[in-house]
Amino acid sequence: MATLEQCRTALDQLATKLATNAEAGGRLDFNRTLACQVPDLQAAFHGRLENGKIVDLTDGDDPRAKIKMIINSDDLLELVAGTLDAGKAFASGRLKIKASVMDLLKLRKLL
Incomplete structure (x- = not known):
């Protein structure tokens, strides 16, 4: 099991990756609040x-x-x-995302 600090670092890296993908994809009007729950650590980020x-x-x-x-x-x-594909993780239940269909489509472009 990863540590809480490793998860913080991973989320910072994810933020960098999303920013890079957003810039590469052109202007993306996508402003939402976001929360990430990590059940095995009983932790959350937003x-x-x-x-x-x-x-x-x-x-x-x-x-x-x-x-x-x-x-x-x-x-x-x-x-x-x-090393884990977001689509496969979502399909297998390893990654759960609760959002509107339109938000899921926009999020898919970033991942």
Whole structure:
């Protein structure tokens, strides 16, 4: 099981990856609140997506977040490292994302 600090680092790396993908894809009008729950560590993080970039990422949950990601710590590290495909993880249940269909489509472009 990964540590809480490793998960924080992985989320920071994910934020960088999303920002790079958002810039490569051109202007993306995608502004939502975001929460990530890590059940095996009983931890959560939250922040905002602004034009496809994660900003203000902090500890704690946001029950009103428009996009909620639920993933175990090891799976989070694998996802960010690129050894776990987001689509396959979502299909197998290793990654759960609660969001509107339109938000899922926009998020897919970033991952």
